[in-house]
Amino acid sequence: MKKVRLDTTLGAVVLELDDANAPATVANFLQYVADGHYDDTLFHRVIPGFMVQGGGFAPGMNQKRTRAPVANEAGNGLKNRKYTVAMARTGEPHSATAQFFINVADNDFLDYKGPSPQGWGYCVFGKVVEGSDVVDAIAKVPTGSSGFHQDVPRSDVVIRKAEAIA
Amino acid sequence: MRPTLLASDLHLSPERPALASAFRTFCAGPARNAAAVYLLGDLFDWWIGDDQLRDPFDAAVAEAIAGVVRAGVPVHVAHGNRDFMLGAEFAASTGIAFLPEQAVVDLGGTPTLVSHGDELCTGDVDYQRYRARMRDPATQRRLRRLPGFVRRWLARRLRARSRDATSLKPESILDVDDGAVAGAFRRFGVARMIHGHTHRPATHHVDVDGSPRVRIVLPDWCETARYLEVDERGARVRDVPGAQA
Numbered sequence: 508m509k510k511v512r513l514d515t516t517l518g519a520v521v522l523e524l525d526d527a528n529a530p531a532t533v534a535n536f537l538q539y540v541a542d543g544h545y546d547d548t549l550f551h552r553v554i555p556g557f558m559v560q561g562g563g564f565a566p567g568m569n570q571k572r573t574r575a576p577v578a579n580e581a582g583n584g585l586k587n588r589k590y591t592v593a594m595a596r597t598g599e600p601h602s603a604t605a606q607f608f609i610n611v612a613d614n615d616f617l618d619y620k621g622p623s624p625q626g627w628g629y630c631v632f633g634k635v636v637e638g639s640d641v642v643d644a645i646a647k648v649p650t651g652s653s654g655f656h657q658d659v660p661r662s663d664v665v666i667r668k669a670e671a672i673a
Numbered sequence: 674m675r676p677t678l679l680a681s682d683l684h685l686s687p688e689r690p691a692l693a694s695a696f697r698t699f700c701a702g703p704a705r706n707a708a709a710v711y712l713l714g715d716l717f718d719w720w721i722g723d724d725q726l727r728d729p730f731d732a733a734v735a736e737a738i739a740g741v742v743r744a745g746v747p748v749h750v751a752h753g754n755r756d757f758m759l760g761a762e763f764a765a766s767t768g769i770a771f772l773p774e775q776a777v778v779d780l781g782g783t784p785t786l787v788s789h790g791d792e793l794c795t796g797d798v799d800y801q802r803y804r805a806r807m808r809d810p811a812t813q814r815r816l817r818r819l820p821g822f823v824r825r826w827l828a829r830r831l832r833a834r835s836r837d838a839t840s841l842k843p844e845s846i847l848d849v850d851d852g853a854v855a856g857a858f859r860r861f862g863v864a865r866m867i868h869g870h871t872h873r874p875a876t877h878h879v880d881v882d883g884s885p886r887v888r889i890v891l892p893d894w895c896e897t898a899r900y901l902e903v904d905e906r907g908a909r910v911r912d913v914p915g916a917q918a
Contacts, residue, residue, distance in 0.1 A: 557826050598724050598821045616825055625728035629822060655818060 509533065510636070510673040511540055515550070516665045517648075518641035520609075521672070522592050522633045528583040529632035532594055532603070535577040536632065537671060539605050544571065545669035552658050555646045556612050560595055563606035566663050568653050573604035581619040585631035588613050590639050593631045600627035609635060611646045675708040677780050680900040681789065681869025682893035684755070686718035687730040695898035699913045700737040703900070705744040711772070713869045713891060714753025714789030719832060721824040722817055723762035735767045742768030749778075753789045753870065755832070757807055758816065777861050781905040786861045790868030790890070793849035793857065848873060854888060855881045867891065867901065867908075874899075874910070 508527075513520045526533040539545060539562070550561035551568065564570055579600045587593055587610050594603035608629075610617075619628035635642055645664050653659040685693050704710050717731070725731045741748050751772040752759055764771060775788040795801060806812055816824060848871050857866065858881045867889045874892035878885060889908055892899040898913035 552823075554823065554826070556830075557823075595820075595822075598727070614826065616829060617822060623729050625725065625730075657815065657819065658823075 508673075509537065509671060511537070511633075512670055512672050513545070513638075513666050514668045514670075515641060515645070516663070516667065517644045518638055520638035520641050521636050523636045524633040525585060525631075528585055529580045529630060531578050532580050532630050532632040535574075535603075536594075536607065538574070540669045540671055544573075544605055545666050548666050550645055550660065550664040550666070551656065552608075553646060553648055553650050553660050553664070554658050557614065558608040558610050558612075559642065559645045560606060560608035561664075561666060563595075563604075566665065568656060568659070571605070576602045576604050579603065579627055579630050580632070581628035581630040582622075583619075583630070586613075587615065587617040587629060587631055588634075590635040590642060591631045592633045592635065593617065593629045596629065598624065600624060603630065609642050611642060674781065674904055675706060676902045676904040677709045677711065678704060678707045678900050678902055679711040679713060679787070679867055679891060680894075681713035681751075681753070681891040682715045682872060682895075683712075683898075684715055684718040684894060685734055687728075688718075692894055692898065693730065693734060695894070695913045696734065697737045698915065699898065699900065700741050702914060703902075703911070704741045704748075705746060707746050710741060710746055710748045711778070711787055711867075712748065712750045712769075713772075713787055713867070714751045714791075715755045715869065716750065716753070717756040717759075719828040720756035720758050720763075721828045722758055722821070723760045724821060726762060726766055735763065738767040738769060749776075751776075751787070751789050752808075754791050754804065754807075758813065760817075775857065775861070777863055780865075780867075780903045781907075783865050784863045785865040785867055785903075786857060786863045787866075788868045790849065790870030793853045793868065794847065794870070795850040795853045797847065847871065851879075854879065858886050865889070867903075869893065876908075 509524045511522045524533045545562050548562055549564045550559050551564045552560040589610055589612055592607055592609050595606035595608050596603040617629040620626035648660045650658045651661050748769045749772050750769045777784050777786050865887045869891040872893040873890055875890050877888040899910050902909050902911050
């Protein structure tokens with residue numbers, strides 16, 4: 508299975524990607540990695556006990572351009588367990604682009620229940636295999652509001668570089 | 674004269690389809706022959722924003738209510754402590770009218786104060802603080818801006834906290850405060866009050882300033898689907914026909 512290392516300002520996190528169960532999502536994620544999209548992006552939404560989200564904003568909360576959305580593969584049976592990584596999206600099920608989140612708790616209510624807008628769930632496509640302590644550290648940073656955004660770390664948590672390592 | 678029907682604390686959720694089915698039966702039957710319907714809070718087990726209307730379960734509930742309104746029966750909805758985020762889109766799609774926190778309405782010729790009832794639980798200071806924060810328009814604006822999955826997480830956390838908090842508190846605090854009840858009777862100058870929230874259905878006869886008053890607590894739908902029927906002859910609890918919660 509493919510792995511990607513996120514070199515963050517709080518340490519390295521290695522994600523193992525499940526391309527067998529989430530092929531389109533993994534291909535989409537790897538393309539963003541190859542394009543350097545995630546380099547110098549923020550973990551911009553941090554909610555302890557829930558998840559840490561990143562991959563969409565440059566420092567200063569400047570939203571980055573993305574490619575077309577990827578189909579939602581949440582029905583693949585993978586669960587939103589602690590330290591799994593899943594795609595963020597809007598209320599529309601098939602709207603995930605670059606932003607992802609790492610679950611820091613078992614969030615079963617995000618799992619696929621059925622093909623309805625509320626039931627589609629959030630597509631898990633990998634898990635943290637190294638650096639869960641770094642994820643824990645990210646989840647603990649102090650947060651506040653920044654413009655229209657809430658739960659934003661008060662001092663930037665940056666992904667300096669994302670690279671495929673296997 | 675056609676009776677007015679009141680229900681509260683239905684806590685409709687996709688996890689309990691039988692309840693939703695009972696509610697549809699209520700809307701298709703008794704509600705259409707009523708003078709008006711009052712849903713006094715916690716119609717939904719959780720409501721985190723009107724985008725929930727895009728979910729088939731919630732859309733079906735809204736459609737059942739819209740059917741009552743289309744039949745010419747006004748439906749009034751009070752916000753409960755779980756569904757305080759019910760908003761303008763929900764009102765527009767169903768045709769309901771929201772009630773203010775406390776409202777005096779004429780039921781079968783008797784001016785009656787109706788509310789969800791949580792505002793009367795003044796003994797629970799923590800709860801009242803939480804309630805004030807959640808009903809603050811600034812908080813609601815902030816909540817509406819959160820993405821759906823964050824709001825769902827928040828709704829679950831609030832529900833879990835509500836369960837934890839209530840299981841640890843002495844019984845008396847979870848019921849209405851006698852002083853708050855007397856105060857509401859005085860302020861609104863009515864002889865009858867109807868509310869839900871406490872899940873302790875009963876008819877209480879109280880004396881305030883030397884005059885008799887009646888406080889009716891609506892049945893919740895945790896065990897059975899029941900509603901209150903009120904007309905000029907009085908008030909009685911009815912079962913939704915064939916309903917099993």
